[in-house]
Each structure stands twice: as structure tokens, then as C-alpha cells.
Amino acid sequence: MSRDPAKKAVGYKAPPEDSRFKKGQSGNPSGKPRRAKNGAAVDEREAVLGRMVTTRINGKVVRITARRALYEKAVDMAFKGDMRALALLLKFDRMSDSDAASGPAEQNTAEEEALIARYLARKANDAGGGGE
Template sequence: MSKDDDDKPKLKPSRLQLGSHEVGYGRPPAETRFVKGQSGNPAGRPRGSKNKPAELDAYDLRNIVLTEANRVIEINERDSVVRIPMVQAVMRKIGVDAMKGRPRAQELFMKVTDKAQSAAIQLHERSLQSACEYKAYWEQELDRRARLGIIHLPDPLPHPDDIVINLHTGEVEYHGPMTPQEVVRYEGARMTLLTLCGAVSYLDKRYVRLRKPEDRDANRLMAANARVLIAEIEAGLPAAYIARKGKAEAASQE
């Protein structure tokens, strides 16, 4: 670089002359500057708006609440650690505070308890009404089928004869299969029961014809084992179901 070059005035890189407008830091060219009173981002969000959290629909929020309420936690109780759902732990704490005489805890505990009892009563009443209506409808329908000789249609599940309603207590009990899978299991157990009962009857008749003591002992043991199995099956299979199926089979053979 020559000495003449050093003597020439240097322009600062942040200050340039463009026509009659000075251009530099904080001073863009005139043609690219924002027009006063006009938004530089007319399609953007309004000034002062805040970031909004992601919206959850009612189904997602309900699942979150129920998941947290049923999350199992550990609490200390009488020098031991027990695992219970969080909602149960909260209710237990409220109940303890209520027993200590804290008015707000007592008020909240009674309010929640009353609401839970009311919901349980309403649910029980709806269940009882549904069971009564279901039983009455299918009793009439099955009676109609019997009068018309309709035998090709399957029985309803549950069968109305398997629904036992206690009108004094309002309790509803189901003494039979509720699903097609249970029908298979019930019928398998019932057929096994019939087979065992037939085997016991045969062994009892055979026993009186045997003369050798060892043959009688073996026959008696087989009959005893069969009776044990019969008792186990009958304990898990409702008697009303067995009687109903037997009656239906006898009617179909007539």
C-alpha cells in the first residue's frame, strides 16, 4: 500500500452515503423502511398477545384426572408403608382432619360422602330398573316363542331365569352365563357333571354284582373320586342353571 493510499479519507463501514439518505446501523435504506402508521406484519398475531398452552379436549382431560387420581402412592401408616390410590389417600387425610375437629375438613368430608352415596343409590336404582325390565321383556318373549313353537332362536344372555331379584333388598344376582365365552365354560362343566353322575350310577349298580373284595374296593374308590369331582363342579355351577338346562333338554326330546 502506497503513502498516497494512506492519505485518502476512509469511509466507516457502518456509515455509507446512498443518495441523500445516510445508511448505517439503525438506518436502513429509505425504500426498505417501514411506513409510519402501517404494520410491518399485518398477518401476524396482535401486539401484546401471550403464548397459549396446548388445548385439551374433555376426553383427554378426564383421562389425565382419572389417571392421577388412581395412581398408586406409598404412605406411612402405623409404622408401616401401604400402597393405595392417590384419591384414597386424599380422602383418608380429609377424614383424619375431620375427626380432629377441623370444620372445613368436616364440611368437605360430609359433602363428598353425601355426593358419593347419592351417586351409588342412583346407579343401584338404574341397575335394578334395567334388570326388572330386561327380565320381564325376555320372559314374555320366551313365552311367545314357546307358544308358537319357535325353537331355532338362541336364548338371550343372560337368561331371564338366571336373574334373581330380591325385591326386599333390591339386590340383583346373576346365576348363569353372561357372555358366549361363559356359555362354553358353563356347558363344558355341566356336560362333565352329567358324565360323572352317569359314572357314579353305573359304579353303584356294578358294586352289588362284584364278588371279590379287591374289585369292590377299587369300585368304591372310583365312585368316591367321582363324587368329589361332582361336588366341586356343583359348587361352581348354579343349581338353577343346571335345572333349567335339564328342563329344556327334556322338553326338546318330547
């Protein structure tokens, strides 16, 4: 018995050529989908904060993104003396500075510290109440 040299052997760990997986084709095209990574959470957050909302700014009804509405609210609260809102805004500002990898971030931090010190000193002097 002679073997045909053009045909490869078929057997254990050597399936027939026509039934092997094809290059570039998935072995299970309709199988279980892959699990979403952390990108899905970012996408959901972007979907929520990126949607348009109707709000009132300086007495005008405007349509802005939810993210901008939250920033506007935090700014208003900070100007009314809410120290947590001020700290949150400064934290967001530092984060955006570090994301942009800008050099003057350290200078901004020193300026912010001076601003906070002046604000706290003024707040301590006006502790009795009153308005601005």
C-alpha cells in the first residue's frame, strides 16, 4: 500500500483540511457575547451626564447638558458659602488640569490656596451673617 504524498495524514490531532477552522473566521460566531469592560460604565456615565436638561440660570430657562447644570449648581452653592461645593469644584479643576497635562497646574494650585485663604478670612470676619 502506498500513500499519496499530496494528502496529509488524518487522525488524532490532525483533522481533515476541509473541516478545520478557517483563518479570520470565528469558531463560534453566534456564541456567548464577550463581557463588557469598564468602558461600559464610562459610556453610561457619559450618556447620563451628556443628555440635555432644561434648567433656569440667572432667571432664564435654558437647555444645557446635565454635566453643565451640575457645575452651575456647584458654582452657585460655592458662592453662597458652601465649602464642600468649593472643594469639589477645585478638585474637578485640578483633575482637568492633570488630564490636560498642563504645566501651570502647580501655579493654579498656589493661586487657589491664596483664594481659599482670603475667602476663609473674609468668612470669619463676616461670621455674624449679613449679605454681600
